[in-house]
Amino acid sequence: MKIQWKEEYNTNIKLIDEQHFRFIMELNSLFDKKIFSEKEMLIKKFNAIYKEIEIHFTTEEKFMHDYKFSGYFSHKSEHDRFKRNFLEQISQIDNGKMDNLEKMVFSISNWFVNHLEINDKKLAKYLNLINVY
Numbered sequence: 269m270k271i272q273w274k275e276e277y278n279t280n281i282k283l284i285d286e287q288h289f290r291f292i293m294e295l296n297s298l299f300d301k302k303i304f305s306e307k308e309m310l311i312k313k314f315n316a317i318y319k320e321i322e323i324h325f326t327t328e329e330k331f332m333h334d335y336k337f338s339g340y341f342s343h344k345s346e347h348d349r350f351k352r353n354f355l356e357q358i359s360q361i362d363n364g365k366m367d368n369l370e371k372m373v374f375s376i377s378n379w380f381v382n383h384l385e386i387n388d389k390k391l392a393k394y395l396n397l398i399n400v401y
């Protein structure tokens with residue numbers, strides 16, 4: 269199921285919002301059935317998405333670090349866990365495990381929305397409080 273962008277996903281931090289929006293669009297494009305049948309295309313797409321999420325996580329981590337956010341370590345460890353999991357999925361696809369792809373994309377989407385709603389919002393609240401935009 270595609271993620272529907274909601275007003276409440278906005279964090280009021282322009283760069284973070286742009287990255288979140290782009291990432292959700294990328295995830296949604298994975299629900300295009302054609303892509304599921306071609307391994308090479310899928311791996312290329314997953315790798316591109318991985319690069320994008322790495323840039324995004326680095327952006328948030330830099331904010332957390334620069335503005336001395338107290339939840340830095342737990343937030344970062346969630347990012348790290350997600351990245352490990354994502355790479356694991358890519359290697360499974362590479363090994364030919366192409367069944368359950370839809371479920372996999374669904375769980376990635378779920379994670380992302382949950383993380384945004386809980387952790388990213390917490391960070392955004394802090395940044396907004398100290399007037400970082």
Ligand SMILES: [Fe+2]
Pocket residue numbers: 328343347383387388
């Ligand atoms: Fe985050």
Ligand SMILES: [Fe+2]
Pocket residue numbers: 288324328384388
């Ligand atoms: Fe985020």
